[in-house]
Amino acid sequence: MPTECFDGAILNLLPRKPVHAHFDGGDLTSDAGLLLMAQVDRRLGLTARLAQCIRDGRQPGKTRFSIHELLAQRVLGLVAGYEDASDHNALRADSALKVAVGRRPNQADLATQPTLCRFENQITARELLHMARAFLSLFVDMHKTMPPRRIVLDFDATDDPTHGQQVLSGFHGYYGCHCFVPLVITAQCDDGPQEPLLAILRPGKSHASRGAAAILRRILQVIQSAFPGTAVLFRGDSGFALPELYDLCEDHHIEFAIGLPKNHRLKARAQPFVDQAYTRFFSTGQTTQVFGDFLYQAETWRHPRRVIVKTEIIASHRDDPNIRFVVTNDMHRSPEALYQSYRQRGDMESRIDELKNDCFSGRTSCHRFEVNQLRLFMALAAYWLFARFRMGLADPKLRVAQVETLRTRLVKVAARVVETVRRVTFSFPSHYPFKNAWLDAANWTGVML
Numbered sequence: 325m326p327t328e329c330f331d332g333a334i335l336n337l338l339p340r341k342p343v344h345a346h347f348d349g350g351d352l353t354s355d356a357g358l359l360l361m362a363q364v365d366r367r368l369g370l371t372a373r374l375a376q377c378i379r380d381g382r383q384p385g386k387t388r389f390s391i392h393e394l395l396a397q398r399v400l401g402l403v404a405g406y407e408d409a410s411d412h413n414a415l416r417a418d419s420a421l422k423v424a425v426g427r428r429p430n431q432a433d434l435a436t437q438p439t440l441c442r443f444e445n446q447i448t449a450r451e452l453l454h455m456a457r458a459f460l461s462l463f464v465d466m467h468k469t470m471p472p473r474r475i476v477l478d479f480d481a482t483d484d485p486t487h488g489q490q491v492l493s494g495f496h497g498y499y500g501c502h503c504f505v506p507l508v509i510t511a512q513c514d515d516g517p518q519e520p521l522l523a524i525l526r527p528g529k530s531h532a533s534r535g536a537a538a539i540l541r542r543i544l545q546v547i548q549s550a551f552p553g554t555a556v557l558f559r560g561d562s563g564f565a566l567p568e569l570y571d572l573c574e575d576h577h578i579e580f581a582i583g584l585p586k587n588h589r590l591k592a593r594a595q596p597f598v599d600q601a602y603t604r605f606f607s608t609g610q611t612t613q614v615f616g617d618f619l620y621q622a623e624t625w626r627h628p629r630r631v632i633v634k635t636e637i638i639a640s641h642r643d644d645p646n647i648r649f650v651v652t653n654d655m656h657r658s659p660e661a662l663y664q665s666y667r668q669r670g671d672m673e674s675r676i677d678e679l680k681n682d683c684f685s686g687r688t689s690c691h692r693f694e695v696n697q698l699r700l701f702m703a704l705a706a707y708w709l710f711a712r713f714r715m716g717l718a719d720p721k722l723r724v725a726q727v728e729t730l731r732t733r734l735v736k737v738a739a740r741v742v743e744t745v746r747r748v749t750f751s752f753p754s755h756y757p758f759k760n761a762w763l764d765a766a767n768w769t770g771v772m773l
Contacts, residue, residue, distance in 0.1 A: 353420040355404045357735030362424035363769040371396040377454035394443045402706035407684035409440040419741040447698045464550040472513035479560045481532035491693045494528030505530040525697040532563025559669040581666040584649035594633045605637040615659035682727035683707045716768040
């Protein structure tokens, strides 16, 4: 058993030498990588833009923290892996977070949980609308120096389970739980990675496509105004198979590829391709795929549209052919090329996973719906920082790493903090295994070394 002493403990772990543990290491932090993420935030101006959308109704002489400081504290806390406002009761004294927010280590501590809670609860629907526009304007500014030739917009819905009396929470039969149903939107410029664009919280009983047309219309207005020569492709699964979205895309002269739910008429039209797939399967005995297309018009469509069909026969399920349908207005590419392009929207699942599990977008436990939307925006802002940070890394493995990997390797770094008259010094471990990757990241984010 360890022997307690006045400033630490003695541990009997080695055969000939006792191990002394003392709490006299000075000012230490376990999140020194926040310096990098704060520098990314400075370059983007992300939290500064979002803070400008929120009106400060407090009396100036009675405030200790600006709106920007409060917002940056919460967003950078999420970046470091602290998902709740209550975490800041201890985290508020951390030197790395204080420097990241813009305070010196020896200055007063940051905000407590009650202060952060009051900040969140003052948000209004109008301010949230301005914040959504700020995300769009930032996306435009990031790419205006080199306008993309093509932008792919991916829409997808997900569940955000609720466990209390949150306003507009409801039971959703598809997900089998009480939840909200956020709409997550990403953008891919040319051959680059998918970038987070927006995340909109919706009531728990919402269909996957609720509000999608209005949101897409606004996004197209911004993108087409900023990049008039850029081609745009809209992709979505069968939850977005609505004539309203088809018409909207055609009216704005953009391409779309949207999954179609199966029905008996589509299956009948696909039968020749199913027969062809079975013929190939019986001749080779191996999994077979056949692609085809046909023109199809449902009663609610204003004109016939091209439908891509993929038929797959798998040996273990030979009596149950896998048939998929995609509706599109692209009349030029081959059915297989179009379907393979549509399949790339599957990467959206990884983006949603990072937003939910690594940036904690599910911490929507407040009663007011507007506050929960603000929390979703703060999680989205944290994800924006990671996504932009990841794009600039030199290590090809880290450029495709998940958010949690980046956090573990480059953000959760121990350091001793010393503040003198002239400088603040963060002393990292001598044998930090990701030193080179950290320094490369520091170089591109503009940190003075």
